[in-house]
Every structure is written in C-alpha cells, then in structure tokens.
Amino acid sequence: MSTKEQHNETTDTAAEETLEQTAEQTESEFADQNEAGENAGEDARYVELTKQAEENQQRYLRAQADFDNFRRRTMKEKEELAQYASMKLIDQLVPIVDNFERALAAASSNSDYDSLAKGIDMIFRQLFQTLEAEGLKAIEAVGQPFNPEFHQAIMTVESDEYEEGIVVEEVQKGYMLKEKVLRPAMVKVSG
Template sequence: MARMREETLRGPKSMDEGQVEDTQERDLENPPEEDSLDSNDMSPLEKIMTLEAELIQAKAKADEHKDHMLRLQAEFDNYRKRTQKEKTEIIKYASERLISELLPVLDNFERAASSAQVNPDFNAFSQGIDMIYRQLQTALNKEGLKAIEAAGQPFDPNLHDAVLRVESDEHPENTVVEELQKGYYLKEKVLRPSMVKVSN
C-alpha cells in the first residue's frame, strides 16, 4: 500500500525515463572496450619492435638510393672517359684530311725533281712546278684558305704587318705600297697577316 501511495504521489514513470535507466544499467554492466591499437598502450617491447621494423625499411630504401647513385656515377665516369678519348682522337687526326689532299702534291714534287735530273729542260721543269703550285692552292682552298688583299689597300694592322715605311708620291699616306709576303685567312680567321711596305 505504501509503494502504491509513493507511485501515486510521484506519478507513473514515463517511457523515456525508463529507457534512460535501462541504458545506464547496461552501460554499467558492459563498459566500452578501450582501443587496443592505441600506440600509447603498446608495451615498450612492442614499440621497440615497431621502430626496428621501420628502421629496417628506411635502411633498405637508403641502400637502394645509394646503389642507384653509384650506378649513375659509374655511367658518368665511363661517358667522361669515352668523350675524352674521342676528343684526343679528333685532335690527333685533325689534319688527316688535309695531309691526304697534299700527298698528291708531294708526289708531283718528287716527279718534278726526278725529271729535272734526267731532262734539264728548264721550261718543262717550270711548267711542272707551276702545275704543282696550282694543285697545292686548290687543296688548301678546299680547307678554307684564302689570300689577304694587300697591295694598294689602306693599311690595316689586323691584316697587315708593316715591316717597312717608305715615302711614295704615287700612294696616299698609310697605304700598302708592296706586299713582301702573302697573308692568309683560314675561313673567317686571320691565319697569317701580310708582310708589307707602307707609305708615309
């Protein structure tokens, strides 16, 4: 009777209050499990083993990168040695083609000298020398050799080497009066300046 009076005074439990109490009772009976994967809950031994595994992986990657760098270094060294050898060969045999062009000239000089001993005809010898001279000019012109114009030209210290200064009524001042030795271009470069006389 007393309990009935208490319930009467309090009033009947609502459905929500009953559900809350049931949920609280279940929570007390079955507390939530803690995250077993939390690294903070790992034992010192487990932490050490994890770090060792990560260290092994990092070392493997470092070794792989090191091997790659060593291979690249070896390839570069081989390339450098190969290009140096090729450069040396180019320098060593740079004049090979020119020498090949001049060999027929050398042969003709030998023939002319032999002919002069057998036949002392000066005209024939002179013609032979002239032919060889033209042959030599042709071979050198193919390589880019070109004579520098000098006589009658204004003196240019970049092209002419003045070895004498002379008085001249026929030429303006600072003009090349006479060429003493030919000068040459090799392609666009002055190979040898002309030796000249220049008017005062």
C-alpha cells in the first residue's frame, strides 16, 4: 500500500472515528438529559451537537477533496517528468549529431579517408564523454575473473596465457549506468 493510500485511509479512518465519537457523545448526552428531565436544555444541546457533527462532516469532505486534488496534481507531475526525463541528454547529443552531419558532408565532397577517420574518432570521443558524464562506464573484462553479474560467457576456450575462469576475449563491450549493469560484456572464458 502506497504512502498516499495509507494517508488517505488514515484520514478517512480518523474522520469516521470523529464522526462516530460525536454521534455517540450526542446520543449519550441526549439520553442523559432525557433521564434528568431537562427538556429545554435538551433541544439546545441536541441542536449544538448536530451542528458540530455537520461541521466535522464538512471538514472531512474538504480534507478528502484536498487529498484528491493533491493526488491528481502529483500524478500529472510524474507524467510530465517521465515524458521529459531524457531532455537534458538529448540536448547534449544534438551537437554530436551536428558533427556527424558535417563529417558526412565533408566525406561526400572529399575523398581524404584519413581526415574522415580522424573526424569520426573525434565524434566518437565526444559522444562517449557525453555518455560518461551521464554515468555510463565500460565494464573491464579481459584478464578479469568471470563474473556472471558483469559478463555473459558465449564460449569457453583453452588458453596458455590465462588460468581457468578468466576472461580471455571480449566479443562485445558491456556497460554500466552508474551502479547498475546496463548490458553485460559478451566474453570468451578460459576453460
């Protein structure tokens, strides 16, 4: 049960208890007054307690409406946050897309492949730096003991260089986003 639901249930329960107590108090006091024979005071007290019960009911209804409004507002805020959560990252990637467009335009007008390779390498480094700033990091694999949390073994191979259970080759890089594995590294393990 969420905190909001608990709060809503607590509010409902407290309001209901207050109304019940007021009703019980009204009935008890009304019965006591009847026994004492105070008819004139009975009517005034009954009116007062009825008015108090109505006020409590109105307070309860207002609190319920406020809580419903709060719930709707926070749900809308969550939806907006989810919709635009990647905005900062996209803003950082747009200049990299611009650089790719420039490199492609330069490649179509010039056949200097060394310059194209240097440009692509610079764009790759810019892209990786942007992703690192967001918490992306490559998983170290080769020479490390096989760990199924970080590595996905696709085959075992014989190796004179490494002892058993050590990653000897990385077939596909693995990545972590902050402290969570985004994609395990595909590796070959010495067997």
